[in-house]
Amino acid sequence: MAVTALLAVGPAAADPVTDGASSAEVGSAAGTYGLAPDLAAAYSLAEQEARWQGVPLWITSGYRSWSEQQSMWDSAVAQYGSPAEAQRWVLPPDRSTHVSGTAIDVGPYEGAAWLEANGSTWGLCRTYANEWWHFERVTVPGGTCPPMVADAASR
Numbered sequence: 001m002a003v004t005a006l007l008a009v010g011p012a013a014a015d016p017v018t019d020g021a022s023s024a025e026v027g028s029a030a031g032t033y034g035l036a037p038d039l040a041a042a043y044s045l046a047e048q049e050a051r052w053q054g055v056p057l058w059i060t061s062g063y064r065s066w067s068e069q070q071s072m073w074d075s076a077v078a079q080y081g082s083p084a085e086a087q088r089w090v091l092p093p094d095r096s097t098h099v100s101g102t103a104i105d106v107g108p109y110e111g112a113a114w115l116e117a118n119g120s121t122w123g124l125c126r127t128y129a130n131e132w133w134h135f136e137r138v139t140v141p142g143g144t145c146p147p148m149v150a151d152a153a154s155r
């Protein structure tokens with residue numbers, strides 16, 4: 001199949017992708033590439049269940065390289081005016097769980113809300129009160145998610 005044809009198909013297409021690798025191939029912002037194996041496996045199962053239930057869910061940002069995160073951090077500091085304010089939304093690469101491959105940002109909102117309600121089945125939890133899209137594997141499958149912290153700076 002032509003790559004260009006695949007790239008033309010977005011994640012919201014009628015034939016939804018069912019795994020992160022395919023998700024990356026069809027041109028969504030990110031897949032499970034570079035994620036810790038336990039997170040990738042847990043998310044893939046969650047996404048599959050979401051699809052079965054007709055809920056749209058995909059990764060908007062997963063693993064980020066050190067340089068990608070550094071670039072985001074630099075932009076955030078410029079945008080928010082100070083490291084103290086910027087770190088509420090973006091962390092520098094040495095502190096980011098995206099760089100360590102242990103965090104995913106998901107969308108759209110409907111899918112994220114579904115994952116917040118159901119993710120603990122696979123150990124996936126929303127971790128920041130100010131980021132409805134950010135999830136990490138911070139409990140065991142079927143466990144209880146720890147209370148959210150206010151924001152990334154609170155960690």
Ligand SMILES: [Zn+2]
Nearest residue numbers: 103104105134
């Ligand atoms: Zn995130």
